[in-house]
Amino acid sequence: MKYLDEYRDVAIVKRYLEKLHRITTRNWSIMEICGGQTHSLVKNGIVDLLPEKITMVHGPGCPVCVTPVELIDKAIQIAHRKDTVLCSFGDMIRVPGTSGSLLKAKAEGANVRVVYSPLDAVKFANQNPGKKVVFFAVGFETTAPVNALSLLQAEQLGLKNYFMLTSHVLVPPAMDALLQDKESKINGFLAAGHVCTVMGTKQYLPIVNKYKVPIVISGFEPVDLIQGLLKCVDQLERGESKLDNQYARVVNKEGNLEARRLIDEVFEVVDRSWRGIGVLVNSGLGIKEKYRHLDADNNYKSEFAGSVEDDGCMAGLILRGLRKPRQCQHFGKLCTPENPLGAPMVSSEGACAAYYNFSYV
Amino acid sequence: MANKRIDFSCPMPEFDFNTITLEHGSGGQLMHRLLEDLIFKLFANKQLDQQHDGAILQLNGSVAFSTDSYVVSPIFFPGGNIGDLAINGTMNDIAMCGAIPKYISLGLIVEEGLQIDELWKVLESIYRVVKSYQIEIVTGDTKVVERGKGDKLFINTTGIGEVLPRAKIGIEQIREGDHVLVSGNIGSHGMAVMSVREGLEFKTSLQSDTQYIGDISAQLINTFGDKLRFMRDPTRGGLATVLNEITSKNNMSIELEDQLIPVLPQTRSACELLGLDPVYVANEGVFVAVVAHDIAETVLMMMRSFHKCADAAYIGKVTSNFPKKVIVKSGIGGKRVIPMLIGEQLPRIC
Numbered sequence: 163m164k165y166l167d168e169y170r171d172v173a174i175v176k177r178y179l180e181k182l183h184r185i186t187t188r189n190w191s192i193m194e195i196c197g198g199q200t201h202s203l204v205k206n207g208i209v210d211l212l213p214e215k216i217t218m219v220h221g222p223g224c225p226v227c228v229t230p231v232e233l234i235d236k237a238i239q240i241a242h243r244k245d246t247v248l249c250s251f252g253d254m255i256r257v258p259g260t261s262g263s264l265l266k267a268k269a270e271g272a273n274v275r276v277v278y279s280p281l282d283a284v285k286f287a288n289q290n291p292g293k294k295v296v297f298f299a300v301g302f303e304t305t306a307p308v309n310a311l312s313l314l315q316a317e318q319l320g321l322k323n324y325f326m327l328t329s330h331v332l333v334p335p336a337m338d339a340l341l342q343d344k345e346s347k348i349n350g351f352l353a354a355g356h357v358c359t360v361m362g363t364k365q366y367l368p369i370v371n372k373y374k375v376p377i378v379i380s381g382f383e384p385v386d387l388i389q390g391l392l393k394c395v396d397q398l399e400r401g402e403s404k405l406d407n408q409y410a411r412v413v414n415k416e417g418n419l420e421a422r423r424l425i426d427e428v429f430e431v432v433d434r435s436w437r438g439i440g441v442l443v444n445s446g447l448g449i450k451e452k453y454r455h456l457d458a459d460n461n462y463k464s465e466f467a468g469s470v471e472d473d474g475c476m477a478g479l480i481l482r483g484l485r486k487p488r489q490c491q492h493f494g495k496l497c498t499p500e501n502p503l504g505a506p507m508v509s510s511e512g513a514c515a516a517y518y519n520f521s522y523v
Numbered sequence: 524m525a526n527k528r529i530d531f532s533c534p535m536p537e538f539d540f541n542t543i544t545l546e547h548g549s550g551g552q553l554m555h556r557l558l559e560d561l562i563f564k565l566f567a568n569k570q571l572d573q574q575h576d577g578a579i580l581q582l583n584g585s586v587a588f589s590t591d592s593y594v595v596s597p598i599f600f601p602g603g604n605i606g607d608l609a610i611n612g613t614m615n616d617i618a619m620c621g622a623i624p625k626y627i628s629l630g631l632i633v634e635e636g637l638q639i640d641e642l643w644k645v646l647e648s649i650y651r652v653v654k655s656y657q658i659e660i661v662t663g664d665t666k667v668v669e670r671g672k673g674d675k676l677f678i679n680t681t682g683i684g685e686v687l688p689r690a691k692i693g694i695e696q697i698r699e700g701d702h703v704l705v706s707g708n709i710g711s712h713g714m715a716v717m718s719v720r721e722g723l724e725f726k727t728s729l730q731s732d733t734q735y736i737g738d739i740s741a742q743l744i745n746t747f748g749d750k751l752r753f754m755r756d757p758t759r760g761g762l763a764t765v766l767n768e769i770t771s772k773n774n775m776s777i778e779l780e781d782q783l784i785p786v787l788p789q790t791r792s793a794c795e796l797l798g799l800d801p802v803y804v805a806n807e808g809v810f811v812a813v814v815a816h817d818i819a820e821t822v823l824m825m826m827r828s829f830h831k832c833a834d835a836a837y838i839g840k841v842t843s844n845f846p847k848k849v850i851v852k853s854g855i856g857g858k859r860v861i862p863m864l865i866g867e868q869l870p871r872i873c
Contacts, residue, residue, distance in 0.1 A: 166795065170854060206853045211856060500866075
């Protein structure tokens, strides 16, 4: 496959790995932000090929993992309404809420429909005027533009039955929070390539300057990740802290202007609760006043306030990079992808699921 | 589709209706006409002509017996439809027992509202397969359910076949050092069906691989006998599921090489796009064979001599290094487990 095979080239990977081994002289903890990067690191067995002195810390960039339990409970409530169909991305439906998941709710008769795009949910709403359609909009800056577009499309079509339940989160505030955490030992970051494709590189400069930490925007294929690490370790060994862009084939300084315009049109920055981490100031996107009539939060009042996290799950520590999945006593025992105690065991981008599914030790 | 194509030009019988209604399943006149004109004439043979609810069969030696229900949606997809799928699928299950399928039953559950010409197209495909491989449909059943209680058409088929005298197929036959082969590109069927599924339509040249593979497996058994340890067609759950079934039942591991697993570029691209792994995607005309290492090369050559197995490949071997696990070595040298899938593969968010 063009644009993929080149970045899976064995000879290049080996060359970069050799160089990485050669230049690494001290212990470094490097966090890959995005769950997609975690998935690729573990799936391709890269973690085992790195120098011993490099510790990969898996970041919070898994949208499924950080969606707060209250919102999953709300989505389940909405799906149980006779007049409503809840549309969701696939890997959201297995995430445990206080009691059960959307998948379990579906088996009990709730109206849950898996879609690949919010625009399919708009189409469904248009074809089914007798039903209210709620799209469960989760994700980072990556999915925000198309979710925004779906609201605009629904407006344009004059639909009165399309709504969005929003839990959008933003990467830079999370990085800021992680670096302020006194327990955190992160020396450098691989920033999430896809997020930067939309948002550009500029947002990360304040973090580099404030914390003197190298940030390398990286892609997702083996060559991307190892080259990203090489750039990051090279800076660390030299005592430098700069913003660098390994993923320059798709990421530029300004990002995708049209996508950013869509986000700005529909969303505004709000405080957001992150599952396992807590409320972070200005860390999410909410629907602007102008489109509030399409906000499911406005149209569906929560019927109970008893959302509870399973206390056996240490997802918060995992998402903040303070523990590795194997350090959890329930990993692979009480907690498996089949019966997850917490969200990181659900999505293939979750650190626990990646370790459970792919590591053979 | 079958190797030996039969010229099929039998026209659809004329009816004064074009939609199946509940009355077609009521046992009365309409049902009689439907069965008489659509089924009995098309599949006529000595057993079926009795119009009895059962059949008396003549078989020699050990018998292989298998049943499967087909609920694929949509019922028509690139490269096939629910009809040829239902016949090929059950015949392949019989073949994977080391047998030659002889007789098959055909149970149709039709949803009210199905168009007659759609039903005819399905039956036509069934006819092509059974004629090509001299299988007889000897008994069957047709039911019509209310609209909304089915998904156009469900089919159940049950097959019976004679086990080949030299066949000795079973997980317990597998030895350390055996080689694992696959008879063709994996994942084509699953991705072809997905490409026409509602809400997911994407343009692709992919075709389902639905086909009968028993002619090839029979030749392998007749040539190699008990050195052919195990065969299975990896349908739902894909290659990964079959290999995990093997390792879960003995203490061995299977070590694969990622680069060697044959996958068409179109399948690979579609899987990349949807966040799916081809090793879990369904196949309908491919089989996995575990064979003694000293015959692996010859088996591969024989497989590849059949057009439908031209892409057969060695993919790995049976070892004792990682008991009960299926391991794949990536191109860059890393290793990972391929676990049994939990439920369905879920498309990722981003």
